[in-house]
Amino acid sequence: MKVIELKMTVTDSNDRDAEALRRELSERGIFLINLMSAPGSGKTTLLSRTITDLAGRADIAVMEADIASDVDAQRISALGAESVQVHTDGMCHMDAGMTRMGLAGMEGANGIVFLENVGNLICPAEFDTGAHKNVMILSVPEGDDKPLKYPLMFSRSDALVITKMDASPYFDFDIETVERRVKKLNPDILIFPVSAKTGEGMEAWESYILSEWEKSHA
Amino acid sequence: MKVIELKMTVTDSNDRDAEALRRELSERGIFLINLMSAPGSGKTTLLSRTITDLAGRADIAVMEADIASDVDAQRISALGAESVQVHTDGMCHMDAGMTRMGLAGMEGANGIVFLENVGNLICPAEFDTGAHKNVMILSVPEGDDKPLKYPLMFSRSDALVITKMDASPYFDFDIETVERRVKKLNPDILIFPVSAKTGEGMEAWESYILSEWEKSHA
Numbered sequence: 296m297k298v299i300e301l302k303m304t305v306t307d308s309n310d311r312d313a314e315a316l317r318r319e320l321s322e323r324g325i326f327l328i329n330l331m332s333a334p335g336s337g338k339t340t341l342l343s344r345t346i347t348d349l350a351g352r353a354d355i356a357v358m359e360a361d362i363a364s365d366v367d368a369q370r371i372s373a374l375g376a377e378s379v380q381v382h383t384d385g386m387c388h389m390d391a392g393m394t395r396m397g398l399a400g401m402e403g404a405n406g407i408v409f410l411e412n413v414g415n416l417i418c419p420a421e422f423d424t425g426a427h428k429n430v431m432i433l434s435v436p437e438g439d440d441k442p443l444k445y446p447l448m449f450s451r452s453d454a455l456v457i458t459k460m461d462a463s464p465y466f467d468f469d470i471e472t473v474e475r476r477v478k479k480l481n482p483d484i485l486i487f488p489v490s491a492k493t494g495e496g497m498e499a500w501e502s503y504i505l506s507e508w509e510k511s512h513a
Numbered sequence: 514m515k516v517i518e519l520k521m522t523v524t525d526s527n528d529r530d531a532e533a534l535r536r537e538l539s540e541r542g543i544f545l546i547n548l549m550s551a552p553g554s555g556k557t558t559l560l561s562r563t564i565t566d567l568a569g570r571a572d573i574a575v576m577e578a579d580i581a582s583d584v585d586a587q588r589i590s591a592l593g594a595e596s597v598q599v600h601t602d603g604m605c606h607m608d609a610g611m612t613r614m615g616l617a618g619m620e621g622a623n624g625i626v627f628l629e630n631v632g633n634l635i636c637p638a639e640f641d642t643g644a645h646k647n648v649m650i651l652s653v654p655e656g657d658d659k660p661l662k663y664p665l666m667f668s669r670s671d672a673l674v675i676t677k678m679d680a681s682p683y684f685d686f687d688i689e690t691v692e693r694r695v696k697k698l699n700p701d702i703l704i705f706p707v708s709a710k711t712g713e714g715m716e717a718w719e720s721y722i723l724s725e726w727e728k729s730h731a
Contacts, residue, residue, distance in 0.1 A: 333552040334634050334663065335655025362635060364661040387605060387635040414662070415633055416552050417580060417605040436654035436677065437553025443582040444632070445552065459654065465680055 298365050298380045299400045309422060313391035316425030320398075326511045327394075327408050328504070329426035331448060333441075334414030336434040337458040337491060339367045341500075342409055344491040346376045348501055353508060354406030358397045360389050360413050367411060377403045388418035391425045407508050416441070420448035428507060434459040435468045442476035449477050454485040456500060461490040516583050516598045517618045527640055531609035534643030538616075544729045545612075545626050546722070547644035549666060551659075552632030554652040555676040555709060557585045559718075560627055562709040564594045566719055571726060572624030576615045578607050578631050585629060595621045606636035609643045625726050634659070638666035646725060652677040653686045660694035667695050672703040674718060679708040 320327050330338050339359075346355050356377035359367040368380035381397040383389065389397075389412050398404065410426060412419045431452035433441055436459060442449045449455065455477055457470065474486055485503065489496035538545050548556050557577075564573050574595035577585040586598035599615040601607065607615075607630050616622065628644060630637040649670035651659055654677060660667045667673065673695055675688065692704055703721065707714035 333632070334659060335551060335652070361662050363664050364658075366658050366661055385635075385639075387633070413635070414551070415605070415635060417603075417631070417633060418636075421603075434553070434654065436652065436680065440582075440584050441552060443584055444579050446581050462654065462680070462683055465683055 298368070298382065299397060300382050300384065309390050309392070312395075313423035313425040316391050316395055317427060320425065321427070321511065324406070324512055325398075325404060325408055326406065326508045327410060327424070327426040329410045329412055329419075329424045329429045330432060331412045331416075331419045331429065331452070332414060332432035332434075333416050333437060336414070336432045336437065338411050338414075338432055339370055340491045341432065341456065341458055341489070342411065343370060343374060344494075344497060345501055345504065346371070346374050348497060349505070353505060356401055356404040356406070356408045358394070358401065358408065358410045360397070360411060362413065377401060383413055387413055387415045388422050389413065389424050390422040394424045394426075407504065416445040416448050420445075420451050427511060428453045430454045430456060432456045432458055433473070435462045436466050438466075439468050439470075439473045439476070442473065442480060446480050449480045449484070452481065452484060454487060454503065457486065457488040459490065460488050460495055461493045516586070516600065517615060518600050518602070527608050527610070530613075531641035531643040534609050534613055535645060538643065539645070539729065542624070542730055543616075543622060543626055544624065544726045545628060545642075545644040546646045546648055547628045547630055547637075547642045548648050548650060549630045549634075549637045549670070550632060550650035550652075551634050551655060554632070554650045554655065556629050556632075556650055557588055558709045559650065559674060559676055559707070560629065561588060561592060562712075562715060563719055563722065564589070564592050566715060567723070571723060574619055574622040574624070574626045576612070576619065576626065576628045578611075578615070578629060580631065595619060601631055605631055605633045606640050607631065607642050608640040612642045612644075625722065634663040634666050638663075638669050645729060646671045648672045648674060650674045650676055651691070653680045654684050656684075657686050657688075657691045657694070660691065660698060664698050667698045667702070670699065670702060672705065672721065675704065675706040677708065678706050678713055679711050
């Protein structure tokens with residue numbers, strides 16, 4: 296497990312850079328999934344369970360992006376998966392140039408790579424990282440009003456994973472309200488309610504990842 | 514309840530602007546508290562209970578800052594407190610100039626004003642809003658590793674409110690670990706564990722607000 300200090304990419308061509316990175320990764324057989332969420336939504340816990348459940352069925356590596364610390368990369372590394380921690384030089388998002396720098400430090404990656412973007416519901420939605428799929432995570436304790444307050448991220452995501460479903464009885468969180476609000480912003484989005492603790496819904500989420508990965512190199 | 518569309522302040526003098534705003538507010542008898550947290554940490558729920566509990570003892574108004582929607586300002590307004598919703602033109606934080614614009618729309622504010630900053634643990638920590646106190650909120654479901662990942666905000670805050678304490682039994686959240694990690698970054702910070710649902714800890718938090726407000730115009 297490495298820690299890489301990134302420098303902010305200064306470029307007005309992020310969309311082109313992202314397009315080029317996406318093509319290049321496809322040619323190398325890498326399928327990049329950009330995971331975005333608020334801090335504390337359970338991204339690393341979801342990934343940990345996904346890696347364990349899919350062991351032997353898919354080769355998974357993880358790039359952890361944070362302002363500071365390497366606790367998440369340590370957790371992933373402890374599972375035996377390749378992981379790299381990148382520090383974003385104070386930036387609240389990853390862009391295509393930064394993603395490219397992080398990937399350069401992952402020699403062993405060969406298959407599915409998850410980019411765990413900086414915990415933030417605003418800035419990451421504005422920058423194409425070069426990923427093949429954008430997945431957003433919303434946890435039950437955050438509340439069902441989030442699609443109203445952060446519409447861009449819900450609009451830009453291919454799938455929404457609703458985590459910590461086991462905590463539903465303790466919070467005012469109406470999943471039908473969330474689904475209605477999200478589909479209004481993004482009718483094509485796929486929604487996966489899960490609990491990485493109890494395993495509820497994990498199979499549907501993992502099948503989605505596997506089938507997208509298979510489609511990508513069919 | 515109003516909605517104000519702000520434009521990003523373009524200035525390299527935010528620190529000076531913030532200092533000037535703080536002095537001006539003190540002269541007008543306004544005590545401004547900047548509340549910062551991740552999305553979904555329960556800022557509005559904490560404020561709603563605080564406003565209800567302190568009714569008759571303090572004059573409280575609220576400025577809600579978001580990218581979109583006015584759901585939070587509606588909730589505060591329903592309690593009979595003055596509230597204004599500001600939209601940050603896509604920006605992930607408030608600065609002193611934006612705070613000044615928002616305050617200009619709150620003619621009735623006269624006492625304690627809470628600025629509910631944009632839900633984000635990164636950018637708001639970097640910009641002085643002109644507030645007299647900076648208060649950070651961390652909710653139990655977000656996890657006890659947050660001081661490691663977002664050190665700047667914990668370092669810049671005068672007080673930390675730990676919300677959703679009633680949910681502690683359902684999450685891996687060790688409050689002593691959090692306290693140790695936070696005090697290492699910021700030995701002078703005051704920590705208030707609360708549950709706005711059960712009322713646990715609310716009195717200590719509310720006494721702090723009242724005593725700071727009294728000190729400010731002693």
